[in-house]
Amino acid sequence: MVAQILFSMVLLTAIALFVRNVRRIVNAISMGRPQSINDQPALRWRKMLLVAIGQGKMVKRPISGFLHIIVYVGFLLVNIEMIEIMIDGIFGTHRIFGILGTPYNWLISGFEMLAIFVIVACIIFLVRRNILKVKRFQAVELTTWPRIDANIILLTEIILMSALLIMNAADTIILLRNCGIGVDCYSFLVSSLLLPIFNNLDTNTLIIIERAGWWIHILGVLAFLNYIPYSKHFHIALAFPNVWFSKLQPNAAMPNMPEVTREVEIMMGSRPESDAIENQGVFGAKDIVDLSWKNIMDSFACTECGRCSAVCPANQTGKKLSPRKIMMDTRDRAEELSLFKRLHGADSHDGKSLLGNYITAEEVWACTTCNACVEECPVTINQVSIILALRRYMVMEQSAAPSTINAMLTNIENNGAPWKYAAADRANWTKELYMNEVK
Amino acid sequence: MEETINKLKIKVPVMADLAAHGKTPEYLFWVGSAGSYDDRAKKISRAFAKLLAHAGVDYAILGTEESDSGEAAKRAGAEFNFQMQAIANIEVFKMYGVKKIVTCDPHDYSILKNEYAQLGAELEVYHHSQFLDKLIAQGKLKISNQYLASKTITFHDPCYLGRGNGVFDEPRNVIRSTGAHMVELKRSKIRSFCCGAGGAQMFKEAEKGKTEVFAARTEDVLEVTPDILCTACPFCMLMLTDGIKYKEKQEQIKVLDIAELLADALQL
Ligand code: SF4
Ligand code: SF4
Numbered sequence: 186m187v188a189q190i191l192f193s194m195v196l197l198t199a200i201a202l203f204v205r206n207v208r209r210i211v212n213a214i215s216m217g218r219p220q221s222i223n224d225q226p227a228l229r230w231r232k233m234l235l236v237a238i239g240q241g242k243m244v245k246r247p248i249s250g251f252l253h254i255i256v257y258v259g260f261l262l263v264n265i266e267m268i269e270i271m272i273d274g275i276f277g278t279h280r281i282f283g284i285l286g287t288p289y290n291w292l293i294s295g296f297e298m299l300a301i302f303v304i305v306a307c308i309i310f311l312v313r314r315n316i317l318k319v320k321r322f323q324a325v326e327l328t329t330w331p332r333i334d335a336n337i338i339l340l341t342e343i344i345l346m347s348a349l350l351i352m353n354a355a356d357t358i359i360l361l362r363n364c365g366i367g368v369d370c371y372s373f374l375v376s377s378l379l380l381p382i383f384n385n386l387d388t389n390t391l392i393i394i395e396r397a398g399w400w401i402h403i404l405g406v407l408a409f410l411n412y413i414p415y416s417k418h419f420h421i422a423l424a425f426p427n428v429w430f431s432k433l434q435p436n437a438a439m440p441n442m443p444e445v446t447r448e449v450e451i452m453m454g455s456r457p458e459s460d461a462i463e464n465q466g467v468f469g470a471k472d473i474v475d476l477s478w479k480n481i482m483d484s485f486a487c488t489e490c491g492r493c494s495a496v497c498p499a500n501q502t503g504k505k506l507s508p509r510k511i512m513m514d515t516r517d518r519a520e521e522l523s524l525f526k527r528l529h530g531a532d533s534h535d536g537k538s539l540l541g542n543y544i545t546a547e548e549v550w551a552c553t554t555c556n557a558c559v560e561e562c563p564v565t566i567n568q569v570s571i572i573l574a575l576r577r578y579m580v581m582e583q584s585a586a587p588s589t590i591n592a593m594l595t596n597i598e599n600n601g602a603p604w605k606y607a608a609a610d611r612a613n614w615t616k617e618l619y620m621n622e623v624k
Numbered sequence: 625m626e627e628t629i630n631k632l633k634i635k636v637p638v639m640a641d642l643a644a645h646g647k648t649p650e651y652l653f654w655v656g657s658a659g660s661y662d663d664r665a666k667k668i669s670r671a672f673a674k675l676l677a678h679a680g681v682d683y684a685i686l687g688t689e690e691s692d693s694g695e696a697a698k699r700a701g702a703e704f705n706f707q708m709q710a711i712a713n714i715e716v717f718k719m720y721g722v723k724k725i726v727t728c729d730p731h732d733y734s735i736l737k738n739e740y741a742q743l744g745a746e747l748e749v750y751h752h753s754q755f756l757d758k759l760i761a762q763g764k765l766k767i768s769n770q771y772l773a774s775k776t777i778t779f780h781d782p783c784y785l786g787r788g789n790g791v792f793d794e795p796r797n798v799i800r801s802t803g804a805h806m807v808e809l810k811r812s813k814i815r816s817f818c819c820g821a822g823g824a825q826m827f828k829e830a831e832k833g834k835t836e837v838f839a840a841r842t843e844d845v846l847e848v849t850p851d852i853l854c855t856a857c858p859f860c861m862l863m864l865t866d867g868i869k870y871k872e873k874q875e876q877i878k879v880l881d882i883a884e885l886l887a888d889a890l891q892l
Contacts, residue, residue: 434738435734435738435788435789435790436787436788436789437734437738437783437784437787437788437789438734438738438739439698439699439738439739440742441703441706441707441739441742441743442703442707445703445704445707446707446711446743448704449704449707449708449711450711452708453708453711453712455711468703469701496815496817498817498818498820498837498840498841499831499833499837501840502833502834502835502836502837502839502840503832503833503834503835504830504831504832504833505831505832506831547831547832550828550831551830551831551833552823553783553818553820553821553822553823553825553837554699554783554822554823555783555787555818555822555823556783556787556788557783557787557815557817557818560787560814560815573699573701575701576700576701577701577702577703578701579701580700580701580702581701581702581703581704586700586701586702587828587829589827589828589829590700590824590827590828592827593696593697593700593824593827594697594700594702594705597692597694597696597697597705597709598705598708601657601690601691601692601709602657602660602661602691602692603657603692603696603697603826603827604657604661604662606661608688608691609688610661611655611660611661611687611688611690612636612638612655612660612685612687612688613660614655614659614660614666614669614670615634615635615636615670615673615685615687618633618634618636618670618673618674619631619632619633619634620631620632620634620674620677620678620892621630621631621632621891621892622630622631622632
């Protein structure tokens, strides 16, 4: 009874904390500018099915893609067992679904197999990160915290899965010893292999081990639940909506700014002056609040996997620009500013900004808009959209483009070409053009 | 080898002249700023004009009425500058009743197709790789010689053509139509590696780094030791030509646009 009350309290607290954490992220995302994304819903659902649920982009890198699918599927399925654990915990039952008989045996055996696969995959992941030092996990933006974060998650997964197996093994022996006196016995595929380790222990010790395994597993999962929103692992939740809301146009297509169209049309006389809007806010983005909510959501969905930077031509040739860093900076800044606003009121501002305090002009100008990062991202993040917003701010609000870019812009304005050539010479290439007549 | 008998002078048709005679050609050949002014890129425009003449395509250029597409301005974040160009160009298209456009520049192809459409332009836009592929399929450009059969050719996918807009097969079809042996670069198609010119990089100094993007890409090319490096973008052309020179391989590897390759194969 005490255990039941204790468990229920822990469960409720964990859920309440989780809800609060999620609300904070929602608040951070809603600091962004409005953007309506709801066209072509059928296509969006299909894309989400393929990319987020089906892991469509992960398989492009076969090794990590395959291992990730194991951890992903394993994690999802093993968590079905959480339902049983929760019911048992609240009502004081023991393996409530055991009444299913043999199918239960199969089910748990299946989960155990997955648990083993997950443990193996996590070990390989740890080795890749810490011993083999795969290049994309060694970049400068992966400072101490992001590296520890990844390792914490992997170790936690291993501990959770091990607790599950140990719990099952201890339980099997306890039940075996009481077999026949109104107790069903089961033995599960993987944990039965562990029996020799526990066989010599007396029943009381085994009960303690079984309970410990149970509590470690459930407390671990609940702790995990509350750790996730502080970690890159929130992608396991945000990947889904993020794919749903992702851009459906070709990679190269960049949205035009309707507020600019309005002004240009007024300037050109195809729209009445009375259409002009006062105080329409800044052009482009200097800080989080100038980005669209989708840009901010992208940053919270980022898994810090570094696939984007590994294919970025700027990054790979040693420039400071790293699309992963752009996303991590955006997230860090969003968290910082939303915390500040929570403490000092919604209208307050800490005087810092994404551009300048986090991302430098040098990074922003190194991008070739090649879209390799966008194409590579497993959760369909659009890094270029943020880079372009920052450029727009620098060009349109600060006139702070590199001088040769300014010269190019002036040339376009004056003579309709990015170079200093006369418009009258535009067709000179057609002069004296001859062709062989082929017989 | 076929016998060439005559030099024909090509007169590239201009929209305003045709309009003066009450004619509207089927296609506008959008030359773009690079193809109009850059000496190397002009050769691509000339090769493409030969192919158009050879295939008997009903087209015209805007000539001095063409203005910059605003592509580099757009990527640099100069949205005003871009939209001024775009809206003015769209007016010209409307004036001449332009419905279909073909261009050799993937940057302009992309911006005409995607961003101009957002501003209300109703255009069918083709990149010259798509256009040439179609002409070959229709039998309007027939290569019956073995002029390039002994050559090994590789292709660099321009970002704004391939990954940007999903055009991968057409330029390859054009290359294969010459009978040449084609090899793929290690990073190709959707995973192609940028030449370093896009996003307005063409108009600025590169930031400090270990190496230049064009040099890194040129190393991919050297790995497959082609006779000819083909591309389908005036900016890629400039970058990779520099890259090949920088690696001192200009004697061994020629850099050609697919239009130049085809015009060569047809001995135009
Ligand atoms: S679009 Fe920019 S940030 Fe993305 S890979 Fe290309 S150069 Fe890097
Ligand atoms: S932006 Fe995408 S590809 Fe880049 S690190 Fe984040 S999840 Fe990985």
